[in-house]
Amino acid sequence: MTASAFSLLFVLVLLAGALLKAVLMLRQMRHVRARRDAVPAAFADSINLSSHQKAADYTGARMRLGLAELAVSLLFVLGLTLGGGLQAVSDAWQAYFAPGTLAHGIALLATLGVLSWLIDLPFALTRIFGIEKRFGFNRMTPALFAADTAREILLAVVLGLPILAAVLWLMGAMGERWWLWVWAFWFGVNLLALLIWPTFIAPLFNKFTPLADEALRARVEGLLERCGFRSRGLYVMDGSRRSAHGNAYFTGFGAAKRIVFFDTLLDKLAPQEVEAVLAHELGHFHHRHVLKRIAVMGGGSLAVLALLGMLIEQPWFYAGLGVSGTGTAMALALFSLVLPAFTFPFAPLMSYWSRAHEFEADRYAARQTRAGDLVSALVKLYRDNAATLTPDPLYSRFFDSHPPAAIRVARLQSQT
Secondary structure (H helix, E strand, O other), rough: OOHHHHHHHHHHHHHHHHHHHOOOOHHHHHHHHHOOOOOOOOHOOOOOOHHHHHHHHHHHHHHHHHHOOOOOOOOHHHHHHHOOHHHHHHHHHHOOOOOOOOHHHHHHHHHHHHHHHHHHHHHHHHHHHHHHHHHHOOOOOOHHHHHHHHHHHHHHHHHHHHHHHHHHHHHHHHHHHHHHHHHHHHHHHHHHHHHHHHHHHHHOOOOOOEEEHHHHHHHHHHHHHOOOOOOOEEEEOOOOEEEOOEEEEEEEOOHOOEEEEEHHHHHHOHHHHHHHHHHHHHHHHHHHHHHHHHHHHHHHHHHHHHHHHHHHHHHHHHHHOOOOOOOOOOHHHHHHHHHHHHHHHHHHHHHHHHHHHHHHHHHHHHHHHHHHHHHHHHHHHHHHOOOOOOOOHHHHHHHHOOOHHHHHHHHHHHHO
């Protein structure tokens, strides 16, 4: 392939993907807005019109911000690649570090990370202190946002930079099959992260306290015993410090598994509904969804790194993306920028797979608890989280990791 042909292919794929995303978001906005003034019949007895309209307006606000973010992201990628931005960053660092050295590679990739963060920052601030605040969900203060940001930067420096240095060293030291070594290292790091996240990382951002409600604890422990699930503890997380949204999850891997409830969830749901929500989460464990996703992540990352192993030696890959030099760090930077454009067509497949997992977890929950309790819990969560009850079907197929509310509730009701 020639450099000009690859440039053309990249631009066409990037623009086609951005156009499709924009069309899907506009469809979502129109579809939800057209159904704003009538609650779907299946929810007429449980969700009032004002809550339904709030969800519609919330969805519209998020889509409008998403469109702006999409446009800026498109310009950012084009500016760094064909616009010469990444080459300019590389040239600037050559005044301090020799090209091709580990220090130069770390500086280049770290700068790319900082630029990406700066581009995302206005949208994060708008989302948190604009949209989330306007709809009554935000509880984050500017001071807490700054503290969270400082912690994230510290983690990036203490953990991220050494990992990045190790990857670049492996790419340069392990010969033609470097991608196998990088894959093994990267996969091992991800497994280690699953082990240490609950105990060492998550507590840096949130406070976790043992579940104090003895009646609820007894109910939950009975469910765990029925499901054959062993955990290292039942915890309540202070999610209300940052948001009014509620959730429950289990985290960790192997012996480090923990069950975590957001305090906002416990405030909104009755004990039997909390049990049903947890049974759904345990359904993911029962069906080994986490292990399956780890396996897919491992296979996908191996394929991606093997592809990079082929592209890294091709001059047209660099020249076609506006770069005059070559090198492992530059190849990794370019690859991280262009890969999302070429993998977007797989989004509907991954979303379908995720929704299938949700249906499986729902069926499991209906066997372990009452399906009606899970339905009532979901309806409360849809209402309190302003989740739209009327998503556009095509948008949902591309982006939604969970089934549409009406379909999900109907399936559960058929199992009562």
